[in-house]
Amino acid sequence: MIVPDGSIVIAQFWVAGKPQTGGSKKAFVNKKTGRAIVTEDNKKSKPWRADVQAAAYRAVQLESLLEGPLVLKVTFYFNRPKSHYGSGKNAAVLKPSAPQYHITRPDTTKLIRPLEDALTGVLWRDDSQIVLQFAEKKFGEFPGAAVTVIRLIE
Secondary structure, eight states, X not given: OBOTTSOEEEEEEEEESOOOOOOOEEEEEOTTTOXXXXXXXXXXXXXXXXXXXXXXXXHOOOSSOBOSOEEEEEEEEEOOOGGGBOOGGGTTSBOTTOOSBOOSSSOHHHHHXXXXXXXXXXXXXXXXXXXXXXXXXXXXXXXXXXXXXXXXXX
C-alpha cells in the first residue's frame, strides 16, 4: 500500500500475547572459556521476540532485508483490570470512567526494544534504520501488538 507521501507500507501484522519488555541486561565473563555472556532479567522476553518474528514471517515474505529509512508504528494492547468494569450484573460492562490508555508500567520505550530486536534480520538489516517511531499503550479486548512498518521514499 502506498501512503499519501509516496511511502510504502511494507508490513502490517498482529502479535498475540502480553507484550514484554527487553529487561535489563547483565554481562559476565565465563571463567572457563573467557567469553562474555549476556543475560536478560525478563525471562518472558525471549518467547515474546519469537512470537514477533513468527508474526512478521507470516505477514510478509521479503526477497531481501529492507534498506533505507523506515517508520515503525506499534500499538501495544493490555488486558483491563477488573476495576475498570462494573460489579454484579454489570460485571461485563466497562465503567464510563475507565481509561483508554495504559499509563502504568511497563514503559513504552522498554516495550519497543525487544520488538525492534526481533525484527532485525527478519524485516530490516539494522534497527538504526528506523527514523520515525509511533508507539502507544492501550487497553484492549486481547493483549498483543499491532505493528506497521513503512519504507520512506527519499
